[in-house]
Amino acid sequence: MTTSSALIAVSEQRCFGGKQLRFKHQSAVLHCEMQFSVFLPPQAELHKVPALYWLSGLTCTDENFSSKAGAQRVAAELGLALIMPDTSPRGADVADDPDGAYDFGLGAGFYVNATEAPFAAHYQMYDYILQELPALLQAELPLSAAKAISGHSMGGHGALVIGLRNNAEYRSISAFSPICHPMNCTWGQKALRGYLGDDETKWQQYDAAYLLAKQGSQLPILVDQGLSDNFYPAQLQTDSLVKAAEQAGVAAEIRLQAGYDHSYYFIASFIEQHLRFHARHLGLTSA
């Protein structure tokens, strides 16, 4: 357990022979105190390990994935760390949705760098996930520089956008039930207008379907979408990602899973396949 002033240990629990950890720290880019969770596999006692960043969905904190996805078993086997950030800046002075809605503001940062007042003061989740958190964790924990990125729903959007725009920073990208084309759905339009303003050309940098069609991807991509998901297709628009991949000539693996919904029961059912996909591209296992 670190005693660095940058990282304050909140809890440590043994799990599958590794450590389920929770930390808090003062974020320089978000200007607030943040909590996040980490799973360190047993191998991290011996050497540095690569990390999978998991971005959660609307209303979640760092604890949903750690308690419900059942990912630690396979991560412990593979020697893969799991990094689970919160979904927005937090604190009494952080602006929220004026109506307290679940889909904007607290718990709904959408992994963008906001430019509109009053949100720009704290909502810089893109930089937090891409820069601040990895730099902090590689300095403080036994993590190598090798990273992969995944997430669910709003977090699937975040994983795709951050991964696509920063191919050199990650080895692979995956997502469950991602918001693929936020410029074209009500969740995304509300968030992008609120954080970025009315100029829709500024929204493009945070739209996975737009980015994939325009620039393609050097990274392998795996996406799972349940066909009994209440938010499919209207909010998620998996089709737009399929079309963008075809347009860009990218061999993304985008799978539609019959019977599955938007819940963590869906994530738990397929997380092992996602972890093994990332492990291959992180060099933990052979292809």
Place this chain on the structure above:
Amino acid sequence: MTTSSALIAVSEQRCFGGKQLRFKHQSAVLHCEMQFSVFLPPQAELHKVPALYWLSGLTCTDENFSSKAGAQRVAAELGLALIMPDTSPRGADVADDPDGAYDFGLGAGFYVNATEAPFAAHYQMYDYILQELPALLQAELPLSAAKAISGHSMGGHGALVIGLRNNAEYRSISAFSPICHPMNCTWGQKALRGYLGDDETKWQQYDAAYLLAKQGSQLPILVDQGLSDNFYPAQLQTDSLVKAAEQAGVAAEIRLQAGYDHSYYFIASFIEQHLRFHARHLGLTSA
């Protein structure tokens, strides 16, 4: 999904190729409406499957185990149903702890048949778990008569007591962090006095260490206890169960696991071993 008047479907979610289900029903022995969760593995589409009853701990509902233990993966592989009851009677007219404490009353039925007013009117969890629920579920769901029983903390106590007193009804018993000797700890003494009155000889029928020492067991027993558990040893007294097994000449497997605490991260880490233990004794896999 059943349309029987006895069993009302609340939700159905696909999980590991099987079904994660939630039902409500009017309990005849508890005199209130109850909810419970069931996981049916894919094999239940083809034939009846045996069931593991999981009894949860203090403050839990039917949802803790279903969302946090990660048990469905192995249950789906083995062809084992999981039955997850609530931890007490529920409803506005069900008596609770006078101070609203977490360790007695609602969420803390201790799996006994209460004899003391006002609790006797509803707190008949022993009969509910042993008789009413299995009869209902075998009539309404694709379950064979073969059963095993397990649980955590207060539910570990319940699994041991119900299994030890009804060896013919179950094939195997397991527990995580069970309250082994409730007559001798503050949680147990409060509950047994409150539900059964001051005559401590009436408490014996609900004390696993007492029962095991007195009568032994025809059933195989597996217990896991974490050594970093905040409630160990004072409330749990695993030693008393070890001594009772020795006294009765029973080869119970009682394991102390270094570093693990009282949480679902502990349960998740070892649930696969418990499910495979039960599957062998249920005849699902070879010994």
